[in-house]
Every structure is written in C-alpha cells, then in structure tokens.
Amino acid sequence: MTADGHFKVPTPVNEPVRAYAPGDPHRKSLKSRLAELTDARTEVPMQIGGERRWGSSRGDIRSPHRHELTIAEYAVGSSQDFDDSIAAALKARKAWAATSYHERAAVLLRAASLLAGPWRDTINAATMLGQSKTVHQAEIDAACESVDFWRYNAFFGDQLLAQQPYNDGTAWNRMEFRPLEGFIFAVSPFNFTSIAANLPTAAALMGNTVVFKPATQTLLVTHFLMEILNEAGLPPGVINMVSGPASKVSEQVLGHKELAGIHFTGSTEVFQGMWRTVGQNLDHYRTYPRLVGETGGKDFVVAHESADSDALRTALIRGAFEYQGQKCSAASRAYIPQSMWKRMRPDMAEEVEAIPQGDVADFRNFMGAVIDGNAYAKHMNAIEFALKSENAKVVAGGKGDDKVGWFVRPTVIETTDPDFRLLKEELFGPILTVYPYADGKFEDTLELVDRTSPYGLTGAIFARDRQAIREASDTLVNAAGNFYINDKPTGAVVGLQPFGGARASGTNDKAGSILNLIRWTSPRTIKETYVPPTDHRYPFMDAE
Ligand code: NAD
Numbered sequence: 001m002t003a004d005g006h007f008k009v010p011t012p013v014n015e016p017v018r019a020y021a022p023g024d025p026h027r028k029s030l031k032s033r034l035a036e037l038t039d040a041r042t043e044v045p046m047q048i049g050g051e052r053r054w055g056s057s058r059g060d061i062r063s064p065h066r067h068e069l070t071i072a073e074y075a076v077g078s079s080q081d082f083d084d085s086i087a088a089a090l091k092a093r094k095a096w097a098a099t100s101y102h103e104r105a106a107v108l109l110r111a112a113s114l115l116a117g118p119w120r121d122t123i124n125a126a127t128m129l130g131q132s133k134t135v136h137q138a139e140i141d142a143a144c145e146s147v148d149f150w151r152y153n154a155f156f157g158d159q160l161l162a163q164q165p166y167n168d169g170t171a172w173n174r175m176e177f178r179p180l181e182g183f184i185f186a187v188s189p190f191n192f193t194s195i196a197a198n199l200p201t202a203a204a205l206m207g208n209t210v211v212f213k214p215a216t217q218t219l220l221v222t223h224f225l226m227e228i229l230n231e232a233g234l235p236p237g238v239i240n241m242v243s244g245p246a247s248k249v250s251e252q253v254l255g256h257k258e259l260a261g262i263h264f265t266g267s268t269e270v271f272q273g274m275w276r277t278v279g280q281n282l283d284h285y286r287t288y289p290r291l292v293g294e295t296g297g298k299d300f301v302v303a304h305e306s307a308d309s310d311a312l313r314t315a316l317i318r319g320a321f322e323y324q325g326q327k328c329s330a331a332s333r334a335y336i337p338q339s340m341w342k343r344m345r346p347d348m349a350e351e352v353e354a355i356p357q358g359d360v361a362d363f364r365n366f367m368g369a370v371i372d373g374n375a376y377a378k379h380m381n382a383i384e385f386a387l388k389s390e391n392a393k394v395v396a397g398g399k400g401d402d403k404v405g406w407f408v409r410p411t412v413i414e415t416t417d418p419d420f421r422l423l424k425e426e427l428f429g430p431i432l433t434v435y436p437y438a439d440g441k442f443e444d445t446l447e448l449v450d451r452t453s454p455y456g457l458t459g460a461i462f463a464r465d466r467q468a469i470r471e472a473s474d475t476l477v478n479a480a481g482n483f484y485i486n487d488k489p490t491g492a493v494v495g496l497q498p499f500g501g502a503r504a505s506g507t508n509d510k511a512g513s514i515l516n517l518i519r520w521t522s523p524r525t526i527k528e529t530y531v532p533p534t535d536h537r538y539p540f541m542d543a544e
Contacts, residue, residue, distance in 0.1 A: 007102045009158040010109070012151035014493060015116055015144040020135045020363065026121075027363070030135065033121035034361055037071065037129055037220075038063075044074040044223040046081060046243055049088030050236025055081050055244060061220055064132040065359050065369040065405035071129050072220040077244035082211075082252045085240040089183035089209040090258060092237025097179045097207040099235075101161055104205055105154035111201075111232035112150035115143065119228050126221035127193045128360045132368035132405070135360070137323045138193075140491070142221065145194035148494035149512050150201065156514040157205050160521070171529040177521040179207030181287050182260030184520065185253045186239075187246070187274075188222075189266040190215040190371050191326045191428075196222045198511055199263045200239045201229070206520035208260070210239045213249050215266070217371055246270075254278060261290035261520065265328075265511075268295040268426075268455075268504045290519050294328070294499075294506040296426040297457030299489045300449050300479070301334045302472060304442055304463035309344045311486060312336070312462045317351060319460070319488030320432035321410040324370050328505075329458040329482065329490040333423045334434045335445050341414075341436040345395060352396035352410050359405070369405035370429055376406040379429035382422060383411055386433075391417035397430070424453045442468060446475035456503030458482040458489035481508050 020027045044061075045052035055077040060070045077085075096104070115123060120143050127133050127142035165173040186199040200212040214222040226241050242249055253259060254277045262278070264271050271293035278289055301319065303312050319331035336344075357367040370376055380400050386392045397411030410430040413422060422433040437445045449459070459480035461472035469485055476483065481501030482492055492499040494512035502508040509516045 009102070009105055009155045012148070012155050012495060014495060015147040017144055018139055020139065030121045030124055031361075034125040034128060037122070037125045038069070038361075041070055042072045042220055042223065044072050044219045044243070046075045046077055046085070047226050047241045048081060048085045049091065049240065053077070053081055053084075059216070061130060061217065063129050063405070064371050065407070067373075067405055072223070074216070074219045074243050077242045077249070079248065079252060081244070082242055082249050085211045085242045086183060086253065086256055086258070088237040088240050089211050092235060093179070093183065093209045096204070096209055096235060096238050099207070101157060101177075101207075104207065105157060107229070107232050107234050108150040108154045108201060108205055111228050111234075112147045114228050114232055115150075116147045119224065122224050123193065123221060123228075126224055130218060130220040131190060131193070131371065132360055133323060134365060134368060135363055142193035145192070145494055146197035146225070149194055149198040152495045152512050153198070153202055153205055153517065157517050160514050160517050165525065170531070171527050174526045174528070176524045176526060177206065178524050180260035180290060180520065180522050182258035184208045184210045184261045184263055185259060186210050186212045186263045187250075187266065188212075188214045188218070190217040191323070191328070192265075193218065193221050193225070195265045195511070197225050199265060202511075202516055203261065203263055203520045204234070204238050206517055208520055209237060211253055212239050212241045213243070213246060214241065216243060219243055250274065250277070255281060255284075257284055257286055259285060259289050260287055262292065263520075264293040266295065271295045271506070292507050292509045292516070292519050294501075294509075294511060295504065296428075296455055297328045297330075297501065297505050298333060298424065298426050298453035298455045299329055299331055299457055300459040301331045301489065302445065302449055302459070302461050302476075303334070303336045303340060304461065304465055304468040304472070305337045305340060305439065306465040306468060307340070307462035308464065308486075309340055313344055313348050313351070315460065315462070315488035316348070316432060317355075319490050321352070321355065321367060321430050322490065324367055324408065325410075325430040325432075326371065326375075326428055327490050329492065329499075330428075331460070331489050332427060332432060333452070334432060335449055336434060336436055337439045337442075338436040339439050341434065345414075348412065349396040352412055355410050357407060357409065367410065367430065369407050372406060373402070375429060376400060376402050376408060379408045379427060379431060382427050382429070382431055383408075386413045386422060389415075389420070391415055391420060392422075392433075395434070418448055418452070426455065443471065443475070446472055450476055450479045454504040455501065456480055457501030457505035458484070460484035460487060460489045462486055478502065481505065
C-alpha cells in the first residue's frame with residue numbers, strides 16, 4: 001500500500017565543521033581510525049547488483065605522502081563486469097522508479113546521519129590517507145560537504161516536485177517527475193570525496209539507476225561511501241560501482257543504447273572526449289543523453305589599489321595552497337597593482353616558505369602531497385619552465401621532493417608577461433602565478449583577466465572601493481560561475497554558494513541545487529479533463 005500524505009523533507013542545516021584541536025576527543029578517535037586504516041590494506045571490490053566482484057585482476061592504491069604504503073587493493077574490472085553493471089542498473093530501474101520520492105529521500109537522509117555520526121572517522125581517515133588531505137580539508141569535504149549534499153538534495157528534490165502547472169477549472173493539470181529513460185553514468189574525480197558522494201546519488205534520488213566509476217585514487221573512500229549507502233537501505237543495483245581502466249568502461253557505457261545521462265566531474269579534456277563520443281553515437285540512443293559536466297578552472301584573484309593587502313595575502317595563501325592547490329576553484333593567477341605587490345611580496349614569500357608540509361597524520365602540517373607521480377612531474381616541469389623563462393621568476397617555493405611522498409613546495413611565480421603560459425593553463429597544483437599590473441590600469445587588467453584563459457569557474461575581486469567592485473563584477477560577468485568579493489575563490493558550501501562554471505569549466509548545472517536535480521528528471525505533463533466535449537463542432541460554425 002502507498003502511504004498518502006504531504007510529507008515535508010526536513011529543512012537542512014549545514015553540518016558543523018569539527019576543529020580537531022588538541023584535547024578535542026574527536027581528534028583522538030580520528031587518529032586511532034587513521035592508524036587502523038594505515039595498516040589495514042583494505043580490500044575494495046566492485047559492487048554490481050548488490051554483489052561484490054573482483055574482476056580480472058587486482059591493483060594497489062598508495063598513499064600520496066608515503067608512496068611505498070599500499071592502503072588498499074582494488075578490483076580491476078573486465079568488460080563482462082562493465083556489461084553486468086549496466087544490466088544491473090537497468091534491472092533495478094523499474095522498482096526504484098516506482099519507489100516514492102520520500103522513501104528515496106529517506107535513504108539519503110539516513111546515509112547523511114550515518115556519515116555524520118558513526119562513519120565520520122572512517123570517511124575522514126580514508127580521505128586523509130588516500131588523497132593526502134589534512135584533517136581540516138578532509139573534514140570540510142569528506143564529512144561535511146558529503147552530508148550537506150545528501151541533506152540539501154533531499155530537500156531541493158522535494159521543492160522540485162512542488163513545481164506544478166496552473167488549472168483553469170475544466171481540467172486538473174499535473175506534472176509527474178519521471179526518472180530518465182535508461183541509466184546514468186556517474187564519473188567522479190580524485191580531489192573531492194563529496195563529489196563521489198554526490199554524483200551518483202543526485203541522479204538516484206530522482207529515481208534513476210546508475211553505473212558509477214569513481215577515480216581510482218579515491219577507491220578506498222568510495223568503498224566506504226558505498227557501505228554507508230548499503231547500510232542506509234539503498235537497494236541493490238541502484239548504484240553499481242565499477243573500477244578499472246576508465247577508457248574501457250567509458251567505451252562500453254557510452255556505446256550503450258540505454259545511456260540516458262552522464263554526471264561527470266573531472267578534467268575538461270576527458271569531458272570533451274565523452275561529449276564527442278556521445279555525439280557520434282546519437283543515432284544509436286533511445287533518448288538524448290543529458291550531459292552534465294563540471295570541469296577545469298584557472299581561477300583568478302584581482303586586486304584593486306584600494307584592497308586590504310593582509311586580507312589579500314591570506315586569501316592567496318589559503319586559496320592557492322590548501323589541499324596542495326588541487327581544487328578546481330584554487331587561486332592560480334593573481335593580478336595585483338605593481339606598487340602593492342612590491343610592498344606585500346616580502347611577507348608573502350616569508351609566509352609561503354614557512355608553510356609546514358608533510359605526512360597529514362602529523363596534524364601540524366598545513367599541506368600534504370600531490371596525488372601521484374604524474375601530477376608531481378607535471379608541477380615540477382611547470383616550475384622548471386618558470387625558472388628557465390626570461391619573463392618570470394620564482395618568488396617562493398620552486399622545489400619538490402619525491403623520495404617518501406609526492407611533495408611539491410607551495411610556489412609563487414611572478415611574471416612580466418600577461419600571456420605567460422602559467423597564467424593560462426590549469427596546473428592543478430600548488431603553483432600561483434602573479435602578474436603585477438601597472439598602477440592605475442585596473443580596467444585594462446579586468447579585460448585581460450577575462451580573455452586570458454578559456455575557463456570560467458571561480459574568481460575574486462579584492463577592493464574597498466565600491467565602484468571598483470562594480471566594474472569588476474560587470475567586466476568579469478562571464479569569467480566565473482562563482483564570484484567572490486573580498487574572499488578567496490575556494491570553499492563553496494552546499495546550499496550557501498551553489499557551485500559551477502561555464503566556458504571550458506562545464507555545463508554550470510550547480511551541484512547541490514535544484515538546478516542540478518532538474519537534469520535527472522524527464523517530466524510528464526498530465527491533463528485530466530473533467531467533462532470532455534461530445535461534439536466536434538464550434539459555435540462560430542453556426543448559421544448567422
Ligand atoms: P580526470 O579527468 O583525470 O578524471 C576524472 C574521472 O574521469 C576519473 O574517474 C577518471 O578515471 C575518469 N576518466 C579518465 N579518462 C576517462 C575517459 N576516457 N572516459 C571516461 N572517464 C575517464 O580528472 P582528475 O584528475 O580526477 O580531477 C581533476 C580535474 O577535475 C581538474 O581538471 C579539476 O579542475 C576538475 N574538477 C572540477 C570540479 C568542478 O566542479 N568544476 C570539481 C573537482 C574537480
């Protein structure tokens with residue numbers, strides 16, 4: 001029997017961030033879970049149709065700050081597993097779509113409370129170990145943002161269902177929010193546990209079933225996320241987690257007739273490749289797949305001469321170097337008046353040089369390691385390029401050490417060339433390039449910021465002068481989907497600053513908002529006429 005009632009999803013409140021200061025009991029319990037997981041060599045199978053599968057072979061997951069340490073063994077899936085994951089999603093679809101919205105939302109709300117409570121230490125510790133996040137970076141992402149995504153999405157989905165057409169008294173018009181016809185492919189990046197929590201579940205909340213391919217580097221924590229969802233009562237087959245070579249999974253999934261949507265976060269290049277493949281397969285699909293992708297960034301900070309330089313310096317250090325600059329929103333290019341830069345450079349260099357970096361299990365560190373050897377090589381090459389360039393100099397950092405972990409020192413580069421390569425390309429590491437602009441050239445600089453990079457994700461203006469703030473906001477109207485005034489361009493909070501950007505940064509469907517949930521539903525309009533006409537003729541046809 002279906003239960004009737006206008007159920008209201010509880011209004012969410014953002015999950016409070018724990019401090020983990022010395023003496024805090026949460027610090028002790030997290031440290032003990034971290035120690036357990038360090039030695040556990042956790043097994044991470046795929047989860048397909050509720051079944052744990054080991055695929056064709058096994059791979060190792062290493063900790064970025066201790067690359068000799070294997071923290072998990074994961075299943076490398078075969079093409080049979082990938083086919084089976086699609087079949088499992090399609091099989092579960094009918095029953096899940098027939099489950100009422102409020103029951104689906106209840107699963108997410110329960111999962112949120114499990115994560116916020118008994119699973120919190122595990123999820124934070126796995127993120128610290130697997131992605132080299134400090135305790136604070138793990139807490140704001142893996143614990144708080146994941147919980148916020150689940151609670152807010154449940155709430156926003158309910159608001160979406162309330163969007164109903166008007167009536168004129170002759171019929172009852174209704175809108176039914178059906179899931180898309182087919183299955184959804186969710187693909188998440190290495191840098192945010194909360195994105196792995198959000199991508200498959202946002203689609204599942206709206207009644208879809210999902211093939212989920214997390215980034216390999218995050219498999220330890222995504223394994224635990226799946227366990228939370230299982231414990232919360234998500235039925236088998238609704239989210240099927242696969243692992244293995246991304247291009248193989250992708251080839252099979254994107255070639256399937258029933259692909260109904262892609263929920264992706266990662267690099268621009270990969271998303272564009274997927275979009276092209278979908279375009280080539282268009283004739284083959286039952287329906288137009290919805291393509292939602294949040295991708296790269298080259299996020300700016302512009303300072304006006306009226307800016308508070310202490311606030312600016314702090315925002316640059318936090319915005320560029322927290323989580324080793326591996327945030328799509330990280331400040332990676334700054335435009336500062338020459339005289340202000342000259343005054344602030346010594347303090348900035350000194351503070352950056354003093355940043356403590358190392359194993360994240362030592363809570364005194366502000367930074368850990370970059371994700372892997374490829375990232376390390378990419379960042380060290382960029383630094384090498386700057387060191388050799390005639391138009392640039394390294395003001396702080398500029399070194400790396402890969403003996404124990406993939407450590408790249410936070411690096412500040414200054415350039416005299418407004419077209420310097422490192423002002424344009426996304427590096428996704430702890431490297432900030434500063435272009436000191438001629439004093440008084442604020443307006444020209446805004447134009448420069450707008451045209452220098454192909455991205456449009458985040459950006460910030462620092463100024464006390466209102467006119468300068470307005471000019472920046474106008475000229476940079478399409479340069480960022482998340483625009484900050486006197487704040488760093490990172491740290492968006494679900495429900496407070498809906499996140500996403502356009503241009504090469506993505507489809508700007510604002511994760512964790514009603515705008516994103518709209519993409520996972522295909523509404524059906526129903527008109528039920530009370531008294532249907534019984535004669536096809538109209539009065540205008542009558543004789544005069
Ligand atoms: P990535 O593109 O290398 O990988 C992302 C995911 O795509 C992973 O799961 C990977 O296995 C998979 N993948 C790789 N090749 C694939 C293919 N051919 N077909 C299908 N899937 C494939 O990105 P990453 O290094 O994990 O993450 C960093 C990138 O993500 C940066 O560019 C960053 O800006 C972006 N990012 C954007 C946002 C945002 O909201 N805009 C948020 C986080 C990260």
